[in-house]
Amino acid sequence: MGTPSEEHVLLLTPDEARRTADLTIRAAELYIGDDDPALLLDLPRIAADLPVRTQRFLRTFAIDEPTGYCVVSGHLFDQDRIGPTPEHWRGRPRPNREFPEEVLVLLYAALLGEPFGWTTQQDGRLVHDIFPVRSHENDQLGLGSKELLTWHTEDAFHPYRGDYLVLASLRNPDKVATTVGSYAGGALSDDDVEVLFEERFHIAPDESHLPKNNSACSGGDAERFATIERLIHERRPVAALFGPRQEPYLRLDPYFMEVSEDDPEARRALDNLIAVVDSGLCEVALEQGDCLVVNNHRVVHGRVPFTARYDGTDRWLKRINVTHDLRRSRTMRASAGSRLIG
Ligand SMILES: O=C(O)CCC(=O)C(=O)O
Numbered sequence: 001m002g003t004p005s006e007e008h009v010l011l012l013t014p015d016e017a018r019r020t021a022d023l024t025i026r027a028a029e030l031y032i033g034d035d036d037p038a039l040l041l042d043l044p045r046i047a048a049d050l051p052v053r054t055q056r057f058l059r060t061f062a063i064d065e066p067t068g069y070c071v072v073s074g075h076l077f078d079q080d081r082i083g084p085t086p087e088h089w090r091g092r093p094r095p096n097r098e099f100p101e102e103v104l105v106l107l108y109a110a111l112l113g114e115p116f117g118w119t120t121q122q123d124g125r126l127v128h129d130i131f132p133v134r135s136h137e138n139d140q141l142g143l144g145s146k147e148l149l150t151w152h153t154e155d156a157f158h159p160y161r162g163d164y165l166v167l168a169s170l171r172n173p174d175k176v177a178t179t180v181g182s183y184a185g186g187a188l189s190d191d192d193v194e195v196l197f198e199e200r201f202h203i204a205p206d207e208s209h210l211p212k213n214n215s216a217c218s219g220g221d222a223e224r225f226a227t228i229e230r231l232i233h234e235r236r237p238v239a240a241l242f243g244p245r246q247e248p249y250l251r252l253d254p255y256f257m258e259v260s261e262d263d264p265e266a267r268r269a270l271d272n273l274i275a276v277v278d279s280g281l282c283e284v285a286l287e288q289g290d291c292l293v294v295n296n297h298r299v300v301h302g303r304v305p306f307t308a309r310y311d312g313t314d315r316w317l318k319r320i321n322v323t324h325d326l327r328r329s330r331t332m333r334a335s336a337g338s339r340l341i342g
């Protein structure tokens with residue numbers, strides 16, 4: 001890990017780590033994959049068998065917001081079992097060899113809220129793979145590597161973006177850092193804050209939601225991406241800050257944000273906010289078995305550039321989105337029980 005302070009980190013004791021690993025391996029034997037409805041139904045019941053310290057740490061993180069991110073460190077698993085880092089997320093078997101680690105992120109998600117996914121991301125998979133993919137080397141995507149992945153609120157463009165993001169590190173041999181940034185109230189003028197609370201900012205969908213980054217299009221796909229298309233065309237302005245004035249929540253993705261040319265005041269306020277976040281950006285290099293949990297309103301995150309290996313030993317993370325309230329997105333999900341938005 002990089003340099004997060006103690007209140008951000010829960011280091012599992014050897015006993016807690018062993019119990020957690022046993023629990024995930026046993027659960028993985030009972031279900032057929034990360035999107036097995038029976039597994040999703042049972043998550044809270046299984047999570048009740050996680051160590052009490054883990055349960056309290058993550059529940060406190062979610063409810064009291066003591067910090068904008070935290071790390072549960074020390075998950076144990078067999079590198080030989082999970083095998084080499086794959087070349088692509090597409091066409092992977094279900095369940096896969098690292099299903100216990102997918103169960104782990106789902107259990108942590110269940111302590112924070114409800115896991116969900118996007119029909120428009122990684123072909124609607126619930127737990128995402130994050131590793132370098134050669135054809136995306138230069139892209140602003142989790143699958144990129146050569147370019148800095150500019151810090152962002154996850155899915156900032158979307159009204160139903162997640163409340164949390166869980167990133168579990170399966171391996172990270174070169175200690176490639178995830179970046180985390182925040183805005184502590186008081187660093188900006190009252191005038192800037194006022195402007196940033198107003199709906200004067202456009203945020204375009206990031207490329208992971210576009211058809212070109214999902215599997216080949218078929219007839220039904222037009223519908224799958226229609227909502228994203230609509231959000232692009234409507235270009236409805238949104239606020240960059242919201243919630244409590246003294247400690248505002250963030251909705252930011254500078255790479256995909258635009259301010260209209262005749263609104264220099266909004267441009268200046270946004271630039272000032274970006275500079276403040278930049279100045280406090282910290283690096284968290286996740287080690288194997290570290291699980292980073294991001295409060296998607298309190299902090300932004302990104303990733304430093306790195307040189308991919310493409311030899312099966314590359315950095316490999318598992319990612320899941322979590323919401324406090326599935327019902328809010330009901331009109332964009334096929335059924336009440338569906339976990340996929342879009
Ligand atoms: O690779 C990372 O550390 C973070 C990538 C990212 O932004 C994401 O997965 O949402």
Ligand SMILES: [Fe+2]
Pocket residue numbers: 152153154301302
């Ligand atoms: Fe992200």
